[in-house]
Amino acid sequence: MILSVSRRLTAGLSLLAIVPGVVAGQSSGLPVVTGTSGVVRAVGSFALVLLFGGAVLYRHEGFVDRSLDALVDRPGVAVFYGLMAYLVVLAVGLYGISQLGRVGVADTLLGRFAVVCILAAIMLLTGFGFLVVGTLVTDLGGHHRPTHGLVVGAGLSAISWLVLPAIGGLAVWVVLAAFGIGGATRLWYHAERSVDVER
Numbered sequence: 001m002i003l004s005v006s007r008r009l010t011a012g013l014s015l016l017a018i019v020p021g022v023v024a025g026q027s028s029g030l031p032v033v034t035g036t037s038g039v040v041r042a043v044g045s046f047a048l049v050l051l052f053g054g055a056v057l058y059r060h061e062g063f064v065d066r067s068l069d070a071l072v073d074r075p076g077v078a079v080f081y082g083l084m085a086y087l088v089v090l091a092v093g094l095y096g097i098s099q100l101g102r103v104g105v106a107d108t109l110l111g112r113f114a115v116v117c118i119l120a121a122i123m124l125l126t127g128f129g130f131l132v133v134g135t136l137v138t139d140l141g142g143h144h145r146p147t148h149g150l151v152v153g154a155g156l157s158a159i160s161w162l163v164l165p166a167i168g169g170l171a172v173w174v175v176l177a178a179f180g181i182g183g184a185t186r187l188w189y190h191a192e193r194s195v196d197v198e199r
Contacts, residue, residue, distance in 0.1 A: 041161035041169065049154040052120075052127025053134075057146055063184070064146050067132050068139070070183030081185040082178025085125055093118035126173070129180030130157045136180075153180070 057064060071078055097114050100106040106114075134153025135146045160172035 038162045038164075038169070041166070042158040045161050045173065046154045046158040048123055049127050049130045049157045050150065052123045053131035053150050053153060054127075056124065056128045057131055057150055061146060064128075064131060064135060064149075066187070067128075067181070067184035068135055070187045071132060071136065071180070073183070074186060075179075077186065078179045078182025079175055080182065081189065082129060082180065082182035083174075084189075085181050085185040086122070086174070086178065089118070089121045089125060093121065125181055126157075126177040128184075129177030130154060132180035132183070133176055 093114070097106055097111065097118075100111050100114060105111055130153030131146065131150050132153070133149075133156060134151065135144070135149030137152050137156075138145050138149045156176060157173055160176065161169040163169075164172060
């Protein structure tokens with residue numbers, strides 16, 4: 001499935017419009033809060049995106065195609081919906097941890113397991129987002145190959161950590177991943193609303 005020229009151009013321009021705005025934030029003088037080097041962050045990001053994005057691709061390749069179609073249908077709102085997906089995961093996860101804290105088990109193995117589950121959910125979202133962004137890039141090149149898109153997406157995630165300071169790298173990383181998951185989140189949100197209307 002190769003996108004039409006106008007849809008590819010619109011999606012590509014949206015992607016290009018996102019990155020410079022976030023990169024411009026690097027000159028704000030924010031201190032680097034992490035002690036790891038950019039190379040370590042880049043290698044870790046590349047590996048995690050390959051792992052989690054690969055898991056999504058292996059289990060749900062058709063979902064990647066549907067998400068890409070939803071992304072190019074409305075690329076202008078993709079970052080908003082993607083950030084909402086992150087907020088929902090964080091809200092549910094933090095609520096669960098707060099409930100574990102209320103019953104006094106947040107500092108136990110169960111509490112640590114809950115934190116690992118939240119981090120895994122965030123990494124699944126991120127890996128999926130970079131998988132979709134990478135597949136979009138391969139589509140813009142005229143070849144729809146999600147497996148190549150996974151490697152391209154992992155490379156994009158690594159570049160943000162390698163080139164930018166920690167805060168700028170994190171911002172670019174989150175915004176690019178949010179752009180990738182925005183189409184799928186929009187479909188999910190509006191499908192849920194239509195079910196509520198039918199009731």
